[in-house]
Amino acid sequence: MPTIGFETHDHHxxxxxxxxxxxxxxxxxxxxxxxxxRRVLELLLAEHRALGAYDILGHLxxxxxxxxxxxxxxxxxxxxxxxxxxxxxxxxxxxACTHLGADxxxxxxxxxxxxxxxxxxxxxxxxxxxDAARAAGFQIEHTVVEAQGLCPACQTGDAA
Amino acid sequence: MPTIGFETHDHHxxxxxxxxxxxxxxxxxxxxxxxxxRRVLELLLAEHRALGAYDILGHLxxxxxxxxxxxxxxxxxxxxxxxxxxxxxxxxxxxACTHLGADxxxxxxxxxxxxxxxxxxxxxxxxxxxDAARAAGFQIEHTVVEAQGLCPACQTGDAA
DNA sequence: CCAAGATTGTTATAATATAACTCTTGTTAG
DNA sequence: CTAACAAGAGTTATATTATAACAATCTTGG
Numbered sequence: 001m002p003t004i005g006f007e008t009h010d011h012h013x014x015x016x017x018x019x020x021x022x023x024x025x026x027x028x029x030x031x032x033x034x035x036x037x038r039r040v041l042e043l044l045l046a047e048h049r050a051l052g053a054y055d056i057l058g059h060l061x062x063x064x065x066x067x068x069x070x071x072x073x074x075x076x077x078x079x080x081x082x083x084x085x086x087x088x089x090x091x092x093x094x095x096a097c098t099h100l101g102a103d104x105x106x107x108x109x110x111x112x113x114x115x116x117x118x119x120x121x122x123x124x125x126x127x128x129x130x131d132a133a134r135a136a137g138f139q140i141e142h143t144v145v146e147a148q149g150l151c152p153a154c155q156t157g158d159a160a
Numbered sequence: 161m162p163t164i165g166f167e168t169h170d171h172h173x174x175x176x177x178x179x180x181x182x183x184x185x186x187x188x189x190x191x192x193x194x195x196x197x198r199r200v201l202e203l204l205l206a207e208h209r210a211l212g213a214y215d216i217l218g219h220l221x222x223x224x225x226x227x228x229x230x231x232x233x234x235x236x237x238x239x240x241x242x243x244x245x246x247x248x249x250x251x252x253x254x255x256a257c258t259h260l261g262a263d264x265x266x267x268x269x270x271x272x273x274x275x276x277x278x279x280x281x282x283x284x285x286x287x288x289x290x291d292a293a294r295a296a297g298f299q300i301e302h303t304v305v306e307a308q309g310l311c312p313a314c315q316t317g318d319a320a
Numbered sequence: 321c322c323a324a325g326a327t328t329g330t331t332a333t334a335a336t337a338t339a340a341c342t343c344t345t346g347t348t349a350g
Numbered sequence: 351c352t353a354a355c356a357a358g359a360g361t362t363a364t365a366t367t368a369t370a371a372c373a374a375t376c377t378t379g380g
Contacts, residue, residue: 032377052366052367053366053367053368054366054367069367069368069369070368070369070370073367073368073369092366092367092368
């Protein structure tokens with residue numbers, strides 16, 4: 001499961017592949033990929049960058065798909081619960097999942113300059129934190145792993 | 161560096177020890193632990209729980225130390241920059257550092273029921289995410305590692 | 321068709337955070 | 351000593367993120 005996001009790749013295929021997987025998954029799991037939900041997923045897939053709920057809402061609003069915050073938040077909640085997108089806590093923002101289909105605990109590399117985000121994965125419960133949790137009797141249900149810094153492109157021109 | 165937060169311990173000593181270390185560090189580094197900053201640190205130390213900025217502001221306000229949001233946010237910013245407190249991204253909240261003095265990348269175990277937080281530490285840059293970052297040419301500056309779940313006390317009565 | 325449940329529309333408001341300007345205080349160069 | 355400066359604190363206003371609550375509509379199975 002490689003890191004994706006800073007490498008050049010066939011982005012058109014990357015998007016259509018993800019949409020196809022999401023559709024298949026919805027059909028299989030009796031989930032409904034309604035027009036708003038589909039469009040929000042497309043918007044997130046279009047960029048390997050984190051988008052705020054109100055960025056999303058701006059697009060939806062321009063396209064006549066809804067004007068009020070709950071429209072965006074509901075669609076994002078659906079996508080996150082379905083595993084099609086992730087919430088990036090450090091940015092209060094959202095990003096499409098690039099490992100769709102795989103059962104994974106996501107980890108992010110977040111560029112503080114261009115806000116691009118690469119998704120990797122983690123085996124946190126097997127590492128030191130997992131040891132600490134077991135020792136303390138703490139039951140881990142969900143993990144947030146986010147590293148902030150500079151992506152390759154932003155290290156040269158810099159913008160510190 | 162053990163996990164602290166879910167174990168019973170001499171809390172009075174834990175608090176006064178932390179205050180003493182903070183004072184020493186301020187004296188050594190030419191930082192000013194002003195009345196508001198000191199009080200906010202005391203409030204955070206009083207509980208091994210994450211407190212929101214407006215929780216803090218409520219206390220300050222009741223004590224005549226300031227009534228407007230910037231008062232709390234400035235004090236919290238100072239404490240975080242000085243390393244006396246950490247921001248918990250998943251909760252938009254703040255907690256006193258329990259490893260004061262040690263140079264560390266904090267990791268948190270967060271109980272979703274009682275909001276108590278234990279601070280452990282991480283060696284993230286040495287693990288899989290570190291490998292992924294190096295492979296991608298990403299330069300890590302700061303890490304957020306937060307595990308959410310149930311603490312020992314909340315697993316029995318549960319509250320799922 | 322009808323009922324039940326899921327989804328969407330809409331209004332209002334809550335919760336979190338910062339910009340920008342003023343005033344005070346403490347330090348220091350002259 | 352004192353003017354000038356820097357750091358901190360007071361204050362007003364507003365930006366950003368998020369949710370509660372209820373009404374309307376659509377979808378599906380019986």
